[in-house]
Amino acid sequence: MQFFKFGLFLRVHINIGLSFITGIICFLTSISLQAQTVDPAVIKARIESYKIDARGPYRDIRWFCKDGTTVAPHESCGDPAAVQRARMKDDVIALGESNHIYLGQILSTTDKEEFWDEENGNSRIKQYELGKYLQSIDDGWVLRKGQYYRGAYQVEDEETWGIDFYKWLITRERLEHKFFLIRQTARDIAHRGDDDKTLNIRAISKTLSESFPDFMDLRVKIHGQPTADDVGQVVKFRDAHQSKLSSEKLSEFNELIRDMKSIYDTRDLVTFCPYLDALPTSNAMKAPLTNFVDDYVTLNSPMSRAMALADNIMVVRENINSVKSPVAKLHLLDMSLRLEELFLVEMSSWHAITISDLLDKICYEGLAATGAGFLEKWEWDRIVDKLSLQRDEEIPMVNLQDLFETGRHMLEWGTGMVRAEYGDVVNQYAQFEPLSRQFLDDRIRSSALLPLGESVSALGNILAREDKVSNNVLGIKDQGFIRGLNPGYARGELVVISGDAENVDIAPNKIYVFERPPSGLKPVAGIATVSEGSLISHIQLLARNLGIPNAALSGQNLEALKKYSGKEIFYAVSPRGTVVMKKAEDMSAPERALFKVKSRAEEKIRVPVDKLDLSQTHVLDLRTVNASHSGKICGPKAANLGQLKSLFPDHVVEGIVIPFGIFRKHMDQLMPGQSISYWNFLQNTFQQAEQLTTEGKPPTDVESFTLNQLAILQLAIKTMKFTDDFIGDLNLMFQTILGTGIGKLPVFVRSDTNMEDLKDFTGAGLNLTVFNVLDKDKIMQAIRDVWASPYTDRSFKWRQHYLLNPENVFPSILIIPSVNNECSGVMVTKGVQTGRTDDNTIAFSRGVGGAVDGQSAESWVLQGNGDNKLMAPSREPTYKVLPLSGGTETVRATFDERILSLEKLKMLRSMAGEVRRKLPGSTGIETSGPFDMELGFKDGKIWLFQVRPFVENKNATVSDYLESISPKNTASVNIKLLEKL
Numbered sequence: 001m002q003f004f005k006f007g008l009f010l011r012v013h014i015n016i017g018l019s020f021i022t023g024i025i026c027f028l029t030s031i032s033l034q035a036q037t038v039d040p041a042v043i044k045a046r047i048e049s050y051k052i053d054a055r056g057p058y059r060d061i062r063w064f065c066k067d068g069t070t071v072a073p074h075e076s077c078g079d080p081a082a083v084q085r086a087r088m089k090d091d092v093i094a095l096g097e098s099n100h101i102y103l104g105q106i107l108s109t110t111d112k113e114e115f116w117d118e119e120n121g122n123s124r125i126k127q128y129e130l131g132k133y134l135q136s137i138d139d140g141w142v143l144r145k146g147q148y149y150r151g152a153y154q155v156e157d158e159e160t161w162g163i164d165f166y167k168w169l170i171t172r173e174r175l176e177h178k179f180f181l182i183r184q185t186a187r188d189i190a191h192r193g194d195d196d197k198t199l200n201i202r203a204i205s206k207t208l209s210e211s212f213p214d215f216m217d218l219r220v221k222i223h224g225q226p227t228a229d230d231v232g233q234v235v236k237f238r239d240a241h242q243s244k245l246s247s248e249k250l251s252e253f254n255e256l257i258r259d260m261k262s263i264y265d266t267r268d269l270v271t272f273c274p275y276l277d278a279l280p281t282s283n284a285m286k287a288p289l290t291n292f293v294d295d296y297v298t299l300n301s302p303m304s305r306a307m308a309l310a311d312n313i314m315v316v317r318e319n320i321n322s323v324k325s326p327v328a329k330l331h332l333l334d335m336s337l338r339l340e341e342l343f344l345v346e347m348s349s350w351h352a353i354t355i356s357d358l359l360d361k362i363c364y365e366g367l368a369a370t371g372a373g374f375l376e377k378w379e380w381d382r383i384v385d386k387l388s389l390q391r392d393e394e395i396p397m398v399n400l401q402d403l404f405e406t407g408r409h410m411l412e413w414g415t416g417m418v419r420a421e422y423g424d425v426v427n428q429y430a431q432f433e434p435l436s437r438q439f440l441d442d443r444i445r446s447s448a449l450l451p452l453g454e455s456v457s458a459l460g461n462i463l464a465r466e467d468k469v470s471n472n473v474l475g476i477k478d479q480g481f482i483r484g485l486n487p488g489y490a491r492g493e494l495v496v497i498s499g500d501a502e503n504v505d506i507a508p509n510k511i512y513v514f515e516r517p518p519s520g521l522k523p524v525a526g527i528a529t530v531s532e533g534s535l536i537s538h539i540q541l542l543a544r545n546l547g548i549p550n551a552a553l554s555g556q557n558l559e560a561l562k563k564y565s566g567k568e569i570f571y572a573v574s575p576r577g578t579v580v581m582k583k584a585e586d587m588s589a590p591e592r593a594l595f596k597v598k599s600r601a602e603e604k605i606r607v608p609v610d611k612l613d614l615s616q617t618h619v620l621d622l623r624t625v626n627a628s629h630s631g632k633i634c635g636p637k638a639a640n641l642g643q644l645k646s647l648f649p650d651h652v653v654e655g656i657v658i659p660f661g662i663f664r665k666h667m668d669q670l671m672p673g674q675s676i677s678y679w680n681f682l683q684n685t686f687q688q689a690e691q692l693t694t695e696g697k698p699p700t701d702v703e704s705f706t707l708n709q710l711a712i713l714q715l716a717i718k719t720m721k722f723t724d725d726f727i728g729d730l731n732l733m734f735q736t737i738l739g740t741g742i743g744k745l746p747v748f749v750r751s752d753t754n755m756e757d758l759k760d761f762t763g764a765g766l767n768l769t770v771f772n773v774l775d776k777d778k779i780m781q782a783i784r785d786v787w788a789s790p791y792t793d794r795s796f797k798w799r800q801h802y803l804l805n806p807e808n809v810f811p812s813i814l815i816i817p818s819v820n821n822e823c824s825g826v827m828v829t830k831g832v833q834t835g836r837t838d839d840n841t842i843a844f845s846r847g848v849g850g851a852v853d854g855q856s857a858e859s860w861v862l863q864g865n866g867d868n869k870l871m872a873p874s875r876e877p878t879y880k881v882l883p884l885s886g887g888t889e890t891v892r893a894t895f896d897e898r899i900l901s902l903e904k905l906k907m908l909r910s911m912a913g914e915v916r917r918k919l920p921g922s923t924g925i926e927t928s929g930p931f932d933m934e935l936g937f938k939d940g941k942i943w944l945f946q947v948r949p950f951v952e953n954k955n956a957t958v959s960d961y962l963e964s965i966s967p968k969n970t971a972s973v974n975i976k977l978l979e980k981l
Helices: 002-035 040-051 090-099 112-116 123-137 155-169 172-185 196-211 213-224 229-240 247-264 269-277 286-298 302-322 326-349 355-371 377-387 397-430 434-445 449-467 538-546 555-564 589-596 636-647 660-666 678-694 699-717 724-737 776-791 793-802 902-918 954-958 960-964
Strands: 058-064 083-088 394-396 483-486 488-497 510-514 526-529 550-552 568-573 579-583 656-658 747-753 769-773 811-817 823-828 840-846 858-862 868-872 878-881 889-892 931-938 941-949 974-976
Touching (some): 040 090, 083 090, 083 155, 112 155, 123 172, 123 397, 123 434, 155 326, 172 302, 172 326, 172 397, 196 213, 196 247, 213 229, 229 247, 286 302, 302 355, 326 355, 326 449, 355 377, 377 397, 377 868, 397 434, 397 449, 397 974, 434 555, 483 568, 488 526, 488 555, 568 960, 589 960, 636 747, 636 941, 678 699, 699 793, 747 776, 840 902, 858 902, 902 931
Parallel strands (some): 488 510, 510 526
Antiparallel strands (some): 058 083, 394 974, 483 550, 656 811, 747 769, 747 811, 858 868
16 A cells, blocks of 8 residues: 555656656747747748648637636636637747747637737738638638638637727727728628628528538538638539439528628629618718619719719728717728729729720729728829819820829829738748739739729820830730839840849849849849839939939739740830830840940049048048038048038038048058058959959959958958047047037948049949947947948949949048938939929938838929929838937838928928029039939928939930930820720
């Protein structure tokens, strides 16, 4: 007996010990899973395993009790509010913690705020939508088998949760800021509840599954995740088993199919009655919407029905916040979605007979797209007058071209909304599931943007026919959506890249088509992009400066060009935006001649070093420099900003300048661990490179040697020791000029080299600027990093592409106090696309550093006649702000309000006029313009940060060949609007 007790004691304690050890292992594993991001290849493999698992991503079925506990299916919570559903597998839960990726989400019992996921850009709710899409196109995707796992989820629980979620979600503020996203989610999240027909569907499908066990999978699907596709599956099942069906069972199948078709038939406006019933009688929308539903059957043409539908889609959007009840607002969102579905049906039957009809279609398609949230209301207000102008029997060709541009803008803004809202999640999923990329196109093509795109394309074809000259891009469809940005021509291999391009190896002799170009783009032969950013971003300015052909195109154009990726092509863009892209073997004689006469040496320029004054080895006050010092003691940023400080003292911050001479003095120090100075190492590098060229080594080998040596130099400069004189001088100037010691005030540390803003080379954005640095040690390190930045491969390659002596770069540094701009951007005192010298081109983004790094910025042309033309709204989902503690913070953006108010546009127009008047003829300014300015708004005031000459590639803009492919002057041509198409 005692032995038995001892054995029991031993077994119990061994079990306790094993449980403890197992627990520790699980705990440590959990920490490891949370700490380490799972590789996309691993996620892909897991997804494949879930597809063949009968439970998919789910572990087992449990009751989820109200107190947060779970119990087995055969037990009870003792709680009528408990929900029975599946639990996720451990690795699925861990993936959410490590990668913020959520697969096979079940909504019932999910925390509403976590699902909305606002701090992560609403990632989780967007993943739910993307997951539902993948399930619909890939046989259930991760739920290929799991969708038939009985009891994993119940649609009534999902719908109950959905209604509660929208009651919590739909507030006035959220609908104003996130209307598009909330409306889109209502397509995917169950919330409509059961009516008589849905109850009947569930009852009949249950009865049929009991009679036909093979029908069980379909019954589970209809009960758990019903879709319109289920109708066809039921019909297919009925037809396959018809010989075995009694008349009673056949009648049940027919009733099931009839009810399912009725549920999915959106043409029956009787289904709108519940939405209208939810509106209070006193609400201003109720009467017109009720009249619309009652009168719909009397509308006798697709055109009249489509117009009425578009009007009412917009009525819902404009008035939805007049309703207080969240449930009523949800009903209106559902009504809006049904209206859009009907609109697509009617648009497919509305065939334009004349150009006037086509313009009407474009107008109402834009109205419907705005009502559906693809455009913001303020954006529609900027263009609706152009679309709804009284049209005569004839209008000038230029007016029709303007209408076409307006239609194309609407399409670009609408597709940009989809990409801005869902792009990050799609790019994340595309790393392990390539099918994800189709989601964006599906959202676009299942919306009012689809007929809009078709109509705009048709108008583009008409214009191309009348112009006699049009785009000629490898024979692909819908070329009207392609438009040139920067003129130039190139020959090289075409490379088409969809999705994230940040880690793509870029070759200088290839032509790239990007969905969105990488922020640190190196020199290339040619560019075309879906997301163009702004016309005056650093990348666009460099491309324009170097004569690199650059065009914007649609996502569909990009897909169509993929089959030519890897082929050698000829690519040209005219000054007026015509685009030619053809196989190299199809080039004409004049096109081949372009490359025979082209001499790179003649196009390159030499950085002037003879005027350098390296004797200035003390830190300077910004107020003591002006434009005449540019390229002598400091770069043009500091010199021109000093000039601006004297001309616009209230619009320019104080600043400190570290001249070329201080850099050159530090370069005379010995490199760490070597017996050679930094300067001599640099000179030896270029001498050896020249020797390799003389010996006949291939240019790629010479470049590889040079870049390897510069990488060594760059790393050494990053650890360079400062002289005592310089440290003392810098401390004194911080205290004297900025009023505080180093480390007490956040500052920008900006590169400013002698090879920027030359007469024929801009050098915009090639070197480092360190944002909002506060800590003293970090400021000192930022100086080293800025000095080292001209020796990065990107900076050197751009200089080498255009300069004869790229080795003679001298960096100075401009240090200015941080200004936490509400918005910032670029203004060019010229119409970049129009060519008009009395226009101003503006691109602004929210926060700091706006519009220079390829952001999708809000762009305007302030026309010489006083009008302000919106070229593009911002579609940048995030922006940066500057905290007082230093560094940057990323903030989520919404698009419901414009960045530049009318008052701000007036201030910018006035500032452009002041710059035009004051800058030419002032000290050291050798040009009369145009000028390229970086500036921002803070507390209702403009702050100027940089002004440089706006440089274009004159060879590209005057090329006879490029002019030959441009549309001819059509100012005197009239178009008959009532003539049949």
